[in-house]
Amino acid sequence: MGLSKKDILDIESLSVEEIELILDTAESLKEISTRPIKKVPTLRGKTIVNFFYEPSTRTRTSFEIAAKRLSADTVGISASASSIVKGETLVDTARNLEAMNPDAIVIRHKSAGAAHMLAGLVDASVINSGDGMHAHPTQALLDMMTVREKKGRLSALRVAIIGDIAHSRVARSNTLGFGKMGANVILAGPPTMIPRGIEALGAPFTYHVAEAIKDADVIIMLRIQKERQGGYLFPSEREYAQCYGLTTERIAGAKEDVLIMHPGPINRGVEIAPDVADGPYSVILDQVANGVAVRMAILYLLLGGPR
Amino acid sequence: MGLSKKDILDIESLSVEEIELILDTAESLKEISTRPIKKVPTLRGKTIVNFFYEPSTRTRTSFEIAAKRLSADTVGISASASSIVKGETLVDTARNLEAMNPDAIVIRHKSAGAAHMLAGLVDASVINSGDGMHAHPTQALLDMMTVREKKGRLSALRVAIIGDIAHSRVARSNTLGFGKMGANVILAGPPTMIPRGIEALGAPFTYHVAEAIKDADVIIMLRIQKERQGGYLFPSEREYAQCYGLTTERIAGAKEDVLIMHPGPINRGVEIAPDVADGPYSVILDQVANGVAVRMAILYLLLGGPR
Amino acid sequence: MGLSKKDILDIESLSVEEIELILDTAESLKEISTRPIKKVPTLRGKTIVNFFYEPSTRTRTSFEIAAKRLSADTVGISASASSIVKGETLVDTARNLEAMNPDAIVIRHKSAGAAHMLAGLVDASVINSGDGMHAHPTQALLDMMTVREKKGRLSALRVAIIGDIAHSRVARSNTLGFGKMGANVILAGPPTMIPRGIEALGAPFTYHVAEAIKDADVIIMLRIQKERQGGYLFPSEREYAQCYGLTTERIAGAKEDVLIMHPGPINRGVEIAPDVADGPYSVILDQVANGVAVRMAILYLLLGGPR
Numbered sequence A, B, C: 001m002g003l004s005k006k007d008i009l010d011i012e013s014l015s016v017e018e019i020e021l022i023l024d025t026a027e028s029l030k031e032i033s034t035r036p037i038k039k040v041p042t043l044r045g046k047t048i049v050n051f052f053y054e055p056s057t058r059t060r061t062s063f064e065i066a067a068k069r070l071s072a073d074t075v076g077i078s079a080s081a082s083s084i085v086k087g088e089t090l091v092d093t094a095r096n097l098e099a100m101n102p103d104a105i106v107i108r109h110k111s112a113g114a115a116h117m118l119a120g121l122v123d124a125s126v127i128n129s130g131d132g133m134h135a136h137p138t139q140a141l142l143d144m145m146t147v148r149e150k151k152g153r154l155s156a157l158r159v160a161i162i163g164d165i166a167h168s169r170v171a172r173s174n175t176l177g178f179g180k181m182g183a184n185v186i187l188a189g190p191p192t193m194i195p196r197g198i199e200a201l202g203a204p205f206t207y208h209v210a211e212a213i214k215d216a217d218v219i220i221m222l223r224i225q226k227e228r229q230g231g232y233l234f235p236s237e238r239e240y241a242q243c244y245g246l247t248t249e250r251i252a253g254a255k256e257d258v259l260i261m262h263p264g265p266i267n268r269g270v271e272i273a274p275d276v277a278d279g280p281y282s283v284i285l286d287q288v289a290n291g292v293a294v295r296m297a298i299l300y301l302l303l304g305g306p307r
Helices: A016-034 A058-069 A090-099 A115-120 A135-152 A167-179 A209-213 A235-242 A284-303 B016-034 B058-069 B090-099 B115-119 B137-151 B169-180 B210-212 B237-244 B284-303 C016-034 C058-069 C090-099 C114-121 C137-151 C167-179 C209-213 C237-244 C284-303
Strands: A047-052 A074-076 A104-111 A126-130 A158-162 A184-188 A219-220 A259-261 B046-052 B075-076 B105-109 B123-131 B158-162 B186-189 B218-221 B259-261 C047-052 C073-078 C105-107 C127-131 C159-160 C184-188 C218-221 C258-262
Touching: A016 A135, A016 A167, A016 A284, A047 B058, A047 B123, A058 A074, A058 A104, A058 A126, A058 A184, A058 A284, A058 C047, A058 C073, A074 B058, A090 A104, A090 A115, A090 B237, A104 A115, A104 A284, A126 A135, A126 A284, A135 A167, A135 A259, A135 A284, A158 A167, A158 A284, A167 A184, A167 A219, A167 C218, A184 A209, A184 C047, A259 A284, A284 C090, B016 B137, B016 B169, B046 B058, B046 C058, B058 B075, B058 B105, B058 B123, B058 B284, B075 B210, B075 C058, B090 B105, B090 B115, B090 B158, B090 C284, B105 B115, B105 B284, B115 B123, B115 C105, B123 B137, B123 B284, B123 C127, B137 B169, B137 B259, B137 B284, B158 B169, B158 B210, B169 B186, B169 B218, B169 C209, B186 B210, B259 B284, C016 C137, C016 C167, C047 C058, C058 C073, C058 C105, C058 C127, C058 C137, C058 C284, C073 C167, C090 C105, C090 C114, C105 C114, C105 C284, C137 C167, C137 C218, C137 C284, C159 C167, C159 C209, C167 C184, C184 C209, C258 C284
Parallel strands: A047 A074, A047 A104, A104 A126, A158 A184, A158 A219, A219 A259, B046 B075, B046 B105, B105 B123, B158 B186, B158 B218, B218 B259, C047 C073, C047 C105, C105 C127, C159 C184, C159 C218, C218 C258
Antiparallel strands: none
C-alpha cells in the first residue's frame, strides 16, 4: 500500500490510515540511520529541493539527511541567497523551480498557506515544513511517532500542549494529529497566547498549567519565539518561566511515566528548566532522531513508487 | 565530435558549429530530466565548484541540478560565507580553488571580465554564468535552444530585444548569439538604456517598442534591474510599463506565432504584463527547463571526454 | 593499523606515530584527486556535517571536497542560517545533530574549546577545523605534509613562524606539531603579538624577523587578521609590512632552498610581498592541495574502518 496523494501539507488532509502508514514506514526505516552504511538506493535519481525562507537548522538538516540516506539528490535554496532579494513572487519562483523537474519541494515559509499555494502550482510533491502560524505536519508526525514508540499507542493518552498556542504551528498540527489518533489533548497558556476561536481545534484549554499537566501522559512544551513576539505577550522571560515554565515540581502532577517533549530549539530556563530538558522523562532527542525517520518515510511514500 | 575548448566564457568565442553542437547535445540530454530516475553516471567523480558572488536562484540551481543529473559532485561557494569577507583577491581565491583540483568552476561575478581572468589562471574549465554587464553565454544558449525548439530554426527570424540594453549581459550575449546564427536582431529601449557604441553589437536599434515588435518572430524582454539602477534611468515603474512594458496590445504588432521570452526573474506589471507572461505566446518556463539541458550539455561537452 | 581515537581536536593529543600515519595516508590518497574519476567508494553511506560558525572558504571547501571524493554525504551548516539566530546553545545544537546520527562533525567556532566540548557530547567523530585562538590541527598536519613532501623529513629542520603569534591557532598548532616531529621552531613577531606565557609552547622567540629567518629551512608567515584586531596591535599595514612583512631581501638570510608557507588567505603586500607569495620558494598552493589529502586521510582513518 502506498500513499495515494501528491503532497503533505497539513494534518487535516491525512486520514488515520495514512498517518499510521507513515508512522509504520518511519519505524521500519529508522534502522537505516544506525547502520555502518546509512544509505539505501531507493530514491536514486530523484531531485529534492529544500526551499527555506526562514532560518532553520534542525528541520532543514533533518530533511537533507533523510533525502541523502535514500540516495536522492538535494538542492538547497535559502531566502537570503535567492531571487527573493530581486522581488520575485513565490508563484514565479515556484513555476521556475517546477520547470527544472524536481520530484519534491520541501518548503518553509513565513506565510500561512504558502505550501498549499505551491502545491497547487507544481506537479512535484510539496512537503510543508512550516508555514507561518498554520501547520508543521512533519513535526506532528515525528511527535506522534515518538509517543507511539514509547507508549505503544496514541489513543486515550492525555496530551498537554503548553505555551504560545496562538502563534504555534506545532500546537495546531499536534492538536489535530493527536486528536485524530484518539488522544485527549488539552491546551494551556497565558491568556495572551490563547487565540480567539481556539475551540475550532477541538481541544479544551486552560490558563492554568497545573490543570493541564494533571495526569498527563505526554507534555509538549512550546518554544517561546522571542524573535517573533517582540516581548509584548508576557512581561519578562523570568515571569514566563515562573508561571508557565516546566519544572520538576510541576511534572509531579503528571503521570509517573510522563513523556516530556519540545520541538526545539529550547530556551533553557524559560519554557523548560534545564534539569527537565535533560531529565529522565525527556524524549526531546528521540524526537530529533525520529524526525529523520519520518521524513525518510514521507519522501519514500511520496516518491518511491511508480507515478 | 567534442568541444575542443576549455571554457565557455562568451558567445564571441563560440563558432556556429560549436553552438549547434551544444544545442544538439542539450536536446538529446533534455529527456533525462523527465525520466523517473533523472540521473546518468557520465560525470561521476568530477568536481564542479559553483562560485556565485552575486545572489542567484535560478542560474545556480540550474547548474547544480544539471551537474547532479550527470552524477558530478558539486561544491557551492557564495560571497557572503567566503574568504571574500577576509579581503582575498579573486586571483588568490581562484588559485586556491584550483589547487583542490576541481574539473569545472561556474562563476558569477559583478565585474565584467572576471570569468576570463579566472579562465587564464586555472586548468579547470571555467563557465561564465554572468559577469557584470558583459556576458551570460549560457542564458543566450538556452534562449537559442528554446527558439530553435519552437521554430525549427534560428536563421532569418526577427528577434526583438527590449529594455535596458545598456546594463544587460543577457542583451549582449543574445544579440551576438542570435546574430551569429543568422537571425535578424533589433534592439529597443529608452534612450537612457541604449549604450553609446551600441552599433558594435551589429544590430539596429530603436527607441520605439512598436517598431521593434513589428513582425517579430521572437520578443525577448529584459528585466528592469531595480537593485542596480537606483531608479534614475526612468521616472517610475508605471511610466516604464506604459512606454516599454509588453502588453497584449503591443504583441498584436508581432507575427501571429510570436514567442515571448524573459530571462527571469520577471517584474510583473513592469516590463511585462502578467497576462503576457502567463499567456499562450510565453515560453518563459521552457527557457528554464532548457537551461538545465544546456548546462548539462556544456558540462558534458567540457568534462565528459578524455582530457 | 588504524587511528585508535574518535576525534582530531589538537596536536597535543596526537602521538608521533599517529601524525606519521596521517601523513602517510594522506600521501597515498593524494593521487585520487588527480585521477579523471576523483572518487573512491570508501565512505559511502557516511554522513559528515560541516558546522562552520565562522566564515571560511578554503577549509570548508577542502573538507567538503575531501568527503565527496571518499563518497561520503555532506551536510553544511553555517551560523547565519541556523538555530544560532534563535539563541540555542552549542550544547543543544550538538545534541540535536548527534540525534541525526552523523558519523563526523567538522566544526569551526570562534571560542577556544568548542571542539573539545562537542567531542565530549557526541558519539560522532569531531574534527576541529579551528577553535578561536586555540588550535587548527588539520592546518598543522597539511603544513607538515607539505614540508615532508618537499624536504623528505621534518626532523632537525629550522622552521620560522612569523607574525601574530598571540592570536593564531595556526601558530600554536604548528609550533606543537613541528616541535613534536623533531623540527626546531622559532617564533617571531612584534611585541604586541607575542603572548605572555609563550615559553609554554616550547619554542624560542624573537622580536627580530631577520633573526628568525636566518638559516631557516621553512618560513611560515601568519595572516594579519584585520577582521579580528581592530588595528590596535600595529600602527598601520604599511609599517607592519616594513618591519615584519616577508620580502625577497629578507628571504636572502634563509637557506637557499627555503620553503615559504602561508595558511591563507594572504594579505598581499602586508605580511607577504606579492613576488614572494608567487615566487619560486612559495609552496602555498601545495599546502592547499595537501589540505584536501590530509582531510581525506583523517576522514578515512576515523570513519573508514569498523567501529
